[in-house]
Amino acid sequence: MLARLAKAGRALTAYDILDAVRAQGLRAPVQVYRALEKLRGEGLVHRIESLNAFVACAHFRRRHEDSVAFAICETCGTVSEFAVLATARALRTRTRRSGFVTERTTVELRGRCAACVGKGSEAGA
């Protein structure tokens, strides 16, 4: 399941994953969700909240769950992951002043990836 996600290079929904792993004997969505939650718990998979989909972590087994940003290409669906420790720390400091206790920070950026920007400028020229 993790290999499938890593190979996809974009976010997959639980149903995309279910289709892919059916051959391995996982048939029920609940089994897929349970497996994904386990991988998330181990820090190997992230959930993209706005897409309700999952990506393999780009930082293999390095814990950073509380401070990560995803750049989501709206043209091709590619998702790139960035660790944003300084940004997360700044946000935490600001919110702490109002008494809020932040447990994790997930930033989702929407736009176009380098490959799609390149294609766009060629078409415009």
Ligand SMILES: [Zn+2]
């Ligand atoms: Zn990650």
Ligand SMILES: [Zn+2]
């Ligand atoms: Zn793209």
